[in-house]
Amino acid sequence: MKIAIFGIGAMGSVYAGLFADNGHDVVGIDPWPDHIKAINDNGLRVSGASGDRILTNITAQSPDDDLPDADLYIIATKAAHVKTAGQKISDQGRGDAPVLTIQNGFGSGDMLAQVIAPERIMLGVAEGFGASIKAAGHAHHTSMTRIRLGDYGGGISPRLETITRLWVEAGFPAELYEDIDQLIWEKFICNVTLSGPCTITGLDVAALRADPELWQMALACGVEAYQVGKAKGVHFSYDDPVAYVTAFADKLGNARPSMALDHLAKRKSEIDVINGMVPQLAEKLGMDAPVNKAVSALVRHAEKDF
Numbered sequence: 001m002k003i004a005i006f007g008i009g010a011m012g013s014v015y016a017g018l019f020a021d022n023g024h025d026v027v028g029i030d031p032w033p034d035h036i037k038a039i040n041d042n043g044l045r046v047s048g049a050s051g052d053r054i055l056t057n058i059t060a061q062s063p064d065d066d067l068p069d070a071d072l073y074i075i076a077t078k079a080a081h082v083k084t085a086g087q088k089i090s091d092q093g094r095g096d097a098p099v100l101t102i103q104n105g106f107g108s109g110d111m112l113a114q115v116i117a118p119e120r121i122m123l124g125v126a127e128g129f130g131a132s133i134k135a136a137g138h139a140h141h142t143s144m145t146r147i148r149l150g151d152y153g154g155g156i157s158p159r160l161e162t163i164t165r166l167w168v169e170a171g172f173p174a175e176l177y178e179d180i181d182q183l184i185w186e187k188f189i190c191n192v193t194l195s196g197p198c199t200i201t202g203l204d205v206a207a208l209r210a211d212p213e214l215w216q217m218a219l220a221c222g223v224e225a226y227q228v229g230k231a232k233g234v235h236f237s238y239d240d241p242v243a244y245v246t247a248f249a250d251k252l253g254n255a256r257p258s259m260a261l262d263h264l265a266k267r268k269s270e271i272d273v274i275n276g277m278v279p280q281l282a283e284k285l286g287m288d289a290p291v292n293k294a295v296s297a298l299v300r301h302a303e304k305d306f
Contacts (some may be wrong), residue, residue, distance in 0.1 A: 007077035013139030017046030038137025105273030150180025193222030
């Protein structure tokens with residue numbers, strides 16, 4: 001199968017590496033010239049949890065280059081670039097190929113549906129998945145719990161079964177779900193709990209968890225998101241968001257959320273689609289989310305000159 005991946009940063013490089021290692025024709029699309037050159041000249045190295053390999057059968061290109069026809073398009077960019085990638089696919093990609101978008105935060109599917117026919121859209125959730133870029137052409141994979149996949153409109157289709165099998169055969173612990181919206185919300189609540197608070201404090205997850213006062217602030221972020229989800233009719237698999245996110249945090253140890261890593265690198269983070277999304281959704285429901293509003297304001301202020 002020919003697979004085009006938008007965004008071959010840390011996560012996208014792992015996807016590209018494992019698919020290429022399983023014999024698929026992979027094209028990686030990324031704006032970092034040094035990364036593109038390193039991959040095309042020397043191959044993509046993926047080390048860590050999924051093994052250590054160098055893939056020389058991956059083609060890397062700039063987003064400005066013509067987009068090739070593909071059997072599957074994967075969008076692994078930051079949320080801010082989802083719509084742009086979708087427009088490129090709509091303009092130049094194969095018109096009947098599915099488009100799978102995998103991001104942190106909330107709303108990627110809705111953004112994509114503005115430029116891509118909804119029936120083509122699939123949603124993914126990467127759970128317990130950690131990776132980082134060590135150098136141009138080298139991604140290090142630290143952890144991988146599960147890839148959850150679903151159709152944007154819900155239900156289980158033959159296409160969803162085929163794409164899920166594709167991921168499993170490439171070495172990913174992937175599962176398909178009828179109600180992917182529920183899973184996106186459950187991950188969203190964990191992201192909200194950890195991302196903003198770790199970013200404004202500069203702490204990793206374990207250090208945040210160890211400080212009782214800061215941990216209560218983080219939990220308040222997650223509870224606000226949970227309450228908004230309940231008001232929207234989300235069917236959560238649990239009734240106690242505090243216990244759920246606490247157990248999730250305890251598995252992460254001294255990891256840092258991707259938002260915090262972006263912030264430390266002086267890159268604008270995804271605050272608007274994580275903690276910043278909670279007050280927006282709350283307002284539409286006549287609710288308030290004061291803790292997330294304050295956390296988001298602090299992150300935006302710190303990033304105003306990034």
